[in-house]
Amino acid sequence: MSGRDLREWTVLQVRSAMTAAMRTDPRAPDPRALDALAEKNAGSLDPYSLSFLRTARMLTLATSAALTTVLTAHRYGRDRHDRLICLACGTGRCPTVRAVSDVLAAYALQVHPVDRPEAWRRADDYYVRTAGHPVPLTVDSFDDGFIARPGTPPHDTLDNVIIIDRNTGALTLWPAYDTDTLATRYRTYKHGDP
Template sequence: MTIAMRADVHAIDAGLVEGGRLDLNSRKFVGQARGLVLACGAAMTRVLAAHRPGDDPYGREICLGCGIPDCRTLRGVDHVLAAYSVRPVVVDRAEAWRRADACLRPGGRPVPLAVEEFSAGFVARPVEIAAGDTYLLVVDRYTGALSRWPLMPFETLVGEYERYRAGG
């Protein structure tokens, strides 16, 4: 998904038109591939937001969505990803900044951002909190998902986010 988001749609279109080396079906596929990847990635993110591995109160691994140790959904996703040799990409600081910047641009104007890293992701906020700004943005390191959180100290937010990820 990260690579698809960073892909330049105009460059892809220009390459398809100027290149002329691909057959019609291949040109259609390449032209639609970015949208397909983004749609499938977004759908997968939603599935994995509901079905994610974690521990029960006794430390046994379970699906936090189903509450059972052997979730068919997680197993199926794992098999499909393994069959296509897909490995998750961890979001880095630059990608976290890019996602936060795209989300936090009021009226399309850039806003200087502070991005702080913690084990499960990144906390992004405008450098200058304006009147009416009541939230921080968290970018999940493993899914790239964005979530809004009320203004609170960094360490408090980290603890709250880690409890949220654990299903608590």
């Protein structure tokens, strides 16, 4: 696997962990529910396990954000001789990306891309927050993600279509172009192609 491919794989692993944490309800688990679970299973959940369960979401988000910062610095680009190198290390195979990748592989993290129901849930949540009420949606799939269109667009913005990234779950606002145009423009936006 090339250094650039290894970095992409590593970024997907980190994004997968972040996406899994972001999918959870930030109000869950309710501390009272955990205490009741501990009482019911007396002795099976020690105080350390309970403490971890209470903080797991924020711990995962913070760790993923920290690793994303590292991987943003250690990205590949061309040097003055047009060789592909890590822009932080100046080497063809970045030792930092390799080390992070080895740790993630050792713990067998899996990439869990966003599926259509999750894309719909994220879009629905966005439109409920912005419109103040549920909005009928259509969700179209394309290679890099999903396009969510409101049945009745909000009046105060021209960019009223959401693209939900298939790998990260990130939402971005777009003009109401047709699916093929949006897919092409999003690919250019995501990959930085000219």
